[in-house]
Every structure is written in structure tokens, then in C-alpha cells.
Amino acid sequence: MPALAALEDYCKTLDRYYGPAPAGADFASPFAAALAAVVGRDVLDKVLQNLAAVLPDITPASVWSLPPARLAEALRPAGFAPARAKRLRALLAWLAGQAATETPPASSSLEFLNGASPARLRDSLLEVRGLGPESVDFFLLHALDLPFFAASAQAYRLLRRHGFVGAEAEYSEIQDLFRNALPEDTALYRRCRLHLERLGAEFCRKAAPRCATCPLKAYMEYEPCD
Numbered sequence: 001m002p003a004l005a006a007l008e009d010y011c012k013t014l015d016r017y018y019g020p021a022p023a024g025a026d027f028a029s030p031f032a033a034a035l036a037a038v039v040g041r042d043v044l045d046k047v048l049q050n051l052a053a054v055l056p057d058i059t060p061a062s063v064w065s066l067p068p069a070r071l072a073e074a075l076r077p078a079g080f081a082p083a084r085a086k087r088l089r090a091l092l093a094w095l096a097g098q099a100a101t102e103t104p105p106a107s108s109s110l111e112f113l114n115g116a117s118p119a120r121l122r123d124s125l126l127e128v129r130g131l132g133p134e135s136v137d138f139f140l141l142h143a144l145d146l147p148f149f150a151a152s153a154q155a156y157r158l159l160r161r162h163g164f165v166g167a168e169a170e171y172s173e174i175q176d177l178f179r180n181a182l183p184e185d186t187a188l189y190r191r192c193r194l195h196l197e198r199l200g201a202e203f204c205r206k207a208a209p210r211c212a213t214c215p216l217k218a219y220m221e222y223e224p225c226d
């Protein structure tokens, strides 16, 4: 396995290549980041437009008030809309539970979660039906600014191709590699994830990676591309 410290160099190299302030690193509100954790960052704007068309404002309380079928309609750009609507309603119910209220809060700041134990929040979120570890960590990192690296499929692909992990690597192994290699810095975590998403789309594609022109090609001494 290559040296772990190389991963920090990867992120620095991508900072130089893509710039240190990639679009999409920030969300309009913590609740918008929570929505992105369920529907995906790439379709968030379309989903917000759909919600804005049927709601006067977009808060946990207002989204909760939508009938499930209308909510699913608003989430249609994300695909698997009925399942995502159930997942989002489960997250909203979790927010209500954390706020100790009957319905989710009417504020998009989610500030009532500030000060809670990060580990307890993570454990509790992993119990929410339909939320996997990547969605949970995305929520914790982007909505609450807590230092959990949200490891993506692109991160896994790169690590596998560079010989950091084997084909059977689990999410926790990939997350641990980044956590151990990078300083605990939420802005860096957000940036690095975004860079890896872009790298995965432009160079480290699922099929036919473009190693010859990739900004990380200098690190390919470890393993050949597959």
C-alpha cells in the first residue's frame, strides 16, 4: 500500500488544479445540505425549485407538511422519488425527535443540533431508515460542519486504482484512510470530496480512466490503471 501521507498531497494537488474554492462547497442553509444528503448535490437546485413552487418557504416543517405523493413529485429529479421521499420523511422525523417536538422545526438553521455529541448524532442517524454511512457523513459534514469525511464512490475508485485499498474495501476503511491522512479540517474535507467528484467525472471515470492527462498521474507509480 502506498504511504498514507500521499493522500494529503493528492488533495493539495487538486486544490492547485481545480482551485481552492470549488463551486458547490457551500449550501444556502444547513437544511439545504440535509436535503442534498438525501437527493444528491447534483439535482439539489432542481429539487429546491420544485419545492419552492409548492411551498412559501423551505424548512423542515414545511417539507414535512407536504403529502407524501407531492413530496415525491418534487423529488422526481433525483430518481427513485417515492423511496427518496420516504427517506427524507424519516430524516425529518429524526429532526423532530432530536428537537423533542411533535413536528420538525420551522427553522432551516438546525442550530438545535449544535452542541450534541458528534458520535451520538452519527450513531443515531445511522438508525434512520434508508440513510447509509455516506449520506449520514455528508449530513454531518455539510449541514453541521462536523469533521466526518464523506467517502464517495469516486474516492473508492481512486484509492483502489492507486493501490490504497483492495476491491472488497468497505466504506469505513476508505473513510479511515482519509481521516488518518488529512488534518481534521471540515473545509478541507468538503473541498477534497468535491475535487474527487470532479476528478471522477473528468478523469478517473468508471470505464476508461484518462490517466495520461489526469492531474494525479504523477502518483500512478503504485498501480497501473484498470
Ligand code: SF4
Binding pocket: 158, 161, 162, 203, 204, 205, 209, 210, 211, 212, 214, 215, 216, 217, 220, 225
Ligand atoms: S491517474 Fe488514472 S487512476 Fe489515477 S486518479 Fe487519475 S485517472 Fe484515476
